[in-house]
Amino acid sequence: xDRADVDTRIRTALEPFNKKGVEVSDATTFQNDLEFDSLTVxxxxxxxxxxxxxxxxxxxxxxxxxxxxLVDAVTKMAGDA
Amino acid sequence: xxxxxxxxDQPEILEGGDTDLFSKFDDIINLRQGLLASGQEDPFNLVxxxxxxxxxxxxxxxxxxxxxxxxxxxxxxxxxxxxxGEQAMRDYGTGTTGSRVLNGTxxxxxxxxxxxxxxxxxxxxxxxxxxxxANLGIISTIxxxxxxxILDIDSHASIWDGCAMGNAEVVPFKHNDVEAMAKRxxxxxxxxxxxxxxxxxxxxxxxxxxxxxxVRIAKEHxxxxxxxxxxxxxxxGENGRGVCEAAGVIDDCDFIIGTFSKSVGTVGGFCVxxxxxxxxxxxxxxxYVFTASLPPSVVATAATSIRKLMHGSNKxxxxxxxxxxxxxxxxxxxxxxxxxxxxxxxxxVIMPDLEQGAAMWEALxxxxxxxxxxxxxxxxxxxxLLRCSLCAEHSEEEVRTILGMFERAGKKTGIL
Numbered sequence: 001x002d003r004a005d006v007d008t009r010i011r012t013a014l015e016p017f018n019k020k021g022v023e024v025s026d027a028t029t030f031q032n033d034l035e036f037d038s039l040t041v042x043x044x045x046x047x048x049x050x051x052x053x054x055x056x057x058x059x060x061x062x063x064x065x066x067x068x069x070l071v072d073a074v075t076k077m078a079g080d081a
Numbered sequence: 082x083x084x085x086x087x088x089x090d091q092p093e094i095l096e097g098g099d100t101d102l103f104s105k106f107d108d109i110i111n112l113r114q115g116l117l118a119s120g121q122e123d124p125f126n127l128v129x130x131x132x133x134x135x136x137x138x139x140x141x142x143x144x145x146x147x148x149x150x151x152x153x154x155x156x157x158x159x160x161x162x163x164x165x166g167e168q169a170m171r172d173y174g175t176g177t178t179g180s181r182v183l184n185g186t187x188x189x190x191x192x193x194x195x196x197x198x199x200x201x202x203x204x205x206x207x208x209x210x211x212x213x214x215a216n217l218g219i220i221s222t223i224x225x226x227x228x229x230x231i232l233d234i235d236s237h238a239s240i241w242d243g244c245a246m247g248n249a250e251v252v253p254f255k256h257n258d259v260e261a262m263a264k265r266x267x268x269x270x271x272x273x274x275x276x277x278x279x280x281x282x283x284x285x286x287x288x289x290x291x292x293x294x295x296v297r298i299a300k301e302h303x304x305x306x307x308x309x310x311x312x313x314x315x316x317x318g319e320n321g322r323g324v325c326e327a328a329g330v331i332d333d334c335d336f337i338i339g340t341f342s343k344s345v346g347t348v349g350g351f352c353v354x355x356x357x358x359x360x361x362x363x364x365x366x367x368x369y370v371f372t373a374s375l376p377p378s379v380v381a382t383a384a385t386s387i388r389k390l391m392h393g394s395n396k397x398x399x400x401x402x403x404x405x406x407x408x409x410x411x412x413x414x415x416x417x418x419x420x421x422x423x424x425x426x427x428x429x430v431i432m433p434d435l436e437q438g439a440a441m442w443e444a445l446x447x448x449x450x451x452x453x454x455x456x457x458x459x460x461x462x463x464x465x466l467l468r469c470s471l472c473a474e475h476s477e478e479e480v481r482t483i484l485g486m487f488e489r490a491g492k493k494t495g496i497l
Contacts, residue, residue, distance in 0.1 A: 042255065050264065055250075057250035058251040
């Protein structure tokens, strides 16, 4: 799976969580731009995990601040799987 | 020659105005000041001037019924328990001044661990100085780098801190969601060590975990299982061993963590296990090694209390009655509760928001009733809760009195 495919699928999964319709680029941050609280993070991560059949541990989540980093991380994990 | 002594190496006036390391707490300072400015008594600064019994105290000058102490079995004033503590203090002194692995293991510590072995029918027991340290120590020590911890998102702070202190990969799942847990277990890389952490009773809403399914699935995936039974010990299960006993899965639990600060009625924590190598924990578990052991009076009261709890079936039955009566009474009054049916000795009353919750808490205190005010971020889904924990020593009449207080306070604050 290439990065563009992963990007498309994550973008779709993100839509219901993007309540304010923020325009999403690689630099968009989950905490500040998308205003995710800890509960939203859990639900969103669960969506992504189910979509790609991967685990994103909290240790890994700590390294992911913006959208682009998530796409990179998932691309790598889905590729390794 | 240095002139450094008269020249501070940092500016005396901090740059950037009033900013310092405490600035990160400004939001919570403002929230608290806002509450207190509205004439609210400080919910987190209550002083009990006198404690009259497990269920009554003088709080801020008022005779108060205690409904938020986790003193489920009312052991704190048991004459035999007090006598054991007094005797131990006379015989062994006020404290051990030492770690369990140096000079801090007295006869009483062994007797306390023996009482736990008998209570749980297990092979190994280890007593920690608090329940917090038991979770911190066991979790951070057994789950290391490359291992996976799968845990409920609503786990207690001591469990999260145990995860943070260790080096394992931490993977939470949605509260009490069997399928979400199973999916995560399935995805753990092959060969990695797995620890599933569950609680018998979750203290915020007083709800019980579906341990029967969860423990079975964890075992099918080759995971070790740790269950925190802090809020169920002494009360739930035929012998008071907890939800894992009631669910019939205690033999599949690798570690049970508990505390002496609830049903047992003093302070301290423990872990019991049947693992053949469990005793090595005494040497490698830092929160066990690098702190002073419990005072002789505390372990003596704990041991006596634990042995009495083994024969507490009548008290357990009365506590269930209290829980059912309070749950039904509050629901009939029109309050929103954390569980549809009473599942434990904790009944959580859900408040519309923090402001009204704080007002209701204060109105109850003025009526002469103490409950716990729980607020975000400690609560699930950012709820404000009034948590009631019942005691086997509450009489049926007291529960009726409590319901009257809730009705008056609820009307006064406009929640009912």
